[in-house]
Amino acid sequence: MSELNESEVKLEALLGIINSSARQAIAEYKKTGYGVPSADATTFHPLDMATDTLALKRAIRLLEGAYHQLSAILAPPQHTVMNFVCNYNWACTNVALRARLADVLDQHPEGLSVDRLADAVDLDKSKTARILRALSIMGCFKEVERDVFANTRLSLILKSANNTGCFAQLHSTDGPKFAGVLYETMIDQEFSRSHEVDKAPRVFASSKEGNKDNLWEMMENNEEQRDLFHRAMLGHSDMLGASAVLHQYPWDGISSVVDVGSGIGAISVPLAKMFPHLRITNHDLPEVIVQARIAWQKDAPEALLDGRVEFVPINFFEDVPVVGKDVYYLKHIIHNWPDVEATTILRNIRKAMRPDSVLLIHDCVLFHTLQEPGVGTNGLTIAPEPMLPNFGAGSHRTYQTDMTMWLVLNSKERTLDELKILGQVPSSTSANAGLALTQVYDLVETMVMEFRIAQS
Ligand SMILES: C[S@@+](CC[C@H](N)C(=O)[O-])C[C@H]1O[C@@H](n2cnc3c(N)ncnc32)[C@H](O)[C@@H]1O
CATH class of the missing domain: 1.20.58 (Methane Monooxygenase Hydroxylase; Chain G, domain 1)
Incomplete structure (x- = not known):
């Protein structure tokens, strides 16, 4: 040979x-x-x-x-x-989600003719069949007999009760609208070089419809969208496998955790269930804290009865979180904000920290396509050759999440170096006492970055 x-x-x-x-x-x-x-x-x-x-x-x-x-x-x-x-899977998935095709098929495990399915959801039969066939070639739904379709393990995600399905619906309804104006925002005088939240492609696209609210302003007055968003956040965590933090971080040695920007408790609810010794504070905007309490009452009533969880509304740009706790945990918070706002959030948390408190930033982290110093050591994995060191398309979703942050909030995912620099925010009392990155927990699609007050 x-x-x-x-x-x-x-x-x-x-x-x-x-x-x-x-x-x-x-x-x-x-x-x-x-x-x-x-x-x-x-x-x-x-x-x-x-x-x-x-x-x-x-x-x-x-x-x-x-x-x-x-x-x-x-x-x-x-x-x-x-x-x-040339990929309309997002559009076909969006139809399946909004028409609730998977919910109907769930009642017919043996399969349902496309005629009856289309009747049940009031759509055209031949068009419904085309949607189902386009998705079936990807393993989402299957044709069990000619023109008879059934659910698969993938299409179960599209049932209305599934949180990842909820995220998929939000993403596939809005994402293409914002992505469709990306180039326009890059050449528009007002938007092109701005890194302000109000200059996100989302705002550009919505302002054509006469609405200039950013995401958070829009949700403040729209309970339905807020509900959908917070369910989608649970699905987002599931998709990324973020709950690995429950197993990988040494929670046993911790007594109190503040979930800053907790949402309805994607991590803090399972954390309270797995580690009943923890005292947990949920911090979020007032209207979200109302929703969080309802979610906790449903999913972890025992924690409320035991009095080991509290719900404290804050605006993290203006307020200092509850002071003197062991861990300040921020999942998918810093990536929502451009550097100026992210620094303000960290500065406020820094004010609440005891000398031995820990700040955990839990986000996706970007790595360059060329090998970087330090990566491949300290528990950070690098791909084997001839793959790109950052796993190439194996890290697809991290880079897509970065794009989502840009489209929706004019913000970004960051590299470890960018996060280190953000952490060096000076405290109000000492120019040297910023936060130093002390450990990284690599959870594959997300990372948990542990910061402690720097020794000056
Ligand atoms: C992307 S979500 C993440 C929620 C949760 N940490 C998770 O991972 O599922 C961002 C959270 O930040 C909250 N938030 C936005 N602006 C805020 C502010 N000014 N003060 C406090 N929380 C805020 C939102 O309400 C939302 O719950």
């Missing part, structure tokens, strides 16, 4: 990564004792709902990164580039 040239060696290496990462994923499913999921599954696998999926996520990051890279090398370039843009 002739020797492989350098390009062939790289292709073989990618094939090897695909093989080994898929086997790692299979092993993770088997560890549960429930075997592997099948393409025909009509129920969730127990691992789909688990809070600690780090090992599976690591394997999938390699698998997705390697197969995208392999396919981009082997497919004609025009094929790959058109795959970027």
Whole structure:
């Protein structure tokens, strides 16, 4: 057999990564004792709902990164580039969500004819069939007989009770409107070089309809949108596997946690359930705190009865959080804001911290496509060659989340260095006592950055 040239060696290496990462994923499913999921599954696998999926996520990051890279090398370039843009899965998913196709099919596990399904949701039969077929080729819904469709493990996410489905609905309804004006905002005199929240593509798109409110202003007076948003945040956490923080951070040694910008408790509710010794403060805007209390009453009534949770409205730009607690936890807060606002939030938290308090920033983190100093050490993983060090398309959602932050809030995901710089906010009393990054917990799609008051 002739020797492989350098390009062939790289292709073989990618094939090897695909093989080994898929086997790692299979092993993770088997560890549960429930075997592997099948393409025909009509129920969730127990691992789909688990809070600690780090090992599976690591394997999938390699698998997705390697197969995208392999396919981009082997497919004609025009094929790959058109795959970027010729993709209406978001629109078909949006129809399925809004028409509640998965809810109807849930009543018919054996399948339902497209005629009856379309009648049930009052849509055109042949158009409904086209939507279902476009999604079925991706494994979302399946045609069990000609023109008879049933749910799959993927389409169950589109049921109205599913929080990730709720996130998908919000994203697929609004995201394309904002993305559609991205270039216009980049050449508009007022918007192009602005990093203010009020100059987000979302505001540009909405102002055409006569509405200039930013996201938070819009939700203040719209209870329905606020409800949807906070349910979507629970789904967002599920999608990213953010609850791994429950298992990876040493909560046993902590007594009190302040969830700054808690929403309705994506992490603080399961935290209270897993660690009943913790005293938890929920901080958010007044109207959200009302919703949070209702959510806690439903999901963790025991914590309310025990008096180990409190609900304190704040505006984190103006108010200092409750003082002197062990941990100040911010999940998906700093990424919502441009640097000026993010610094104000951190400065206010810094004022509340005891000398030994800890600040945890839990966000997605961007890594460059070239290897960076320090990455690959300190527990931060770097992809094996010939993959891009940041896992390439295996990190797709981190980079898409960065785009979402830009589109909706004119904000961004940050690199570790950018976060370190943000942490150095001077306190009001000492120019040297900023916050130093002391540890990073790599949760694959998100990271938890631990900051402590810097020793001057
Ligand atoms: C992206 S959500 C994250 C919620 C929650 N931490 C999570 O991860 O699900 C951002 C949160 O910041 C809150 N927020 C926005 N502006 C705020 C302000 N000025 N003061 C306090 N909270 C605010 C929002 O109400 C929302 O709950």
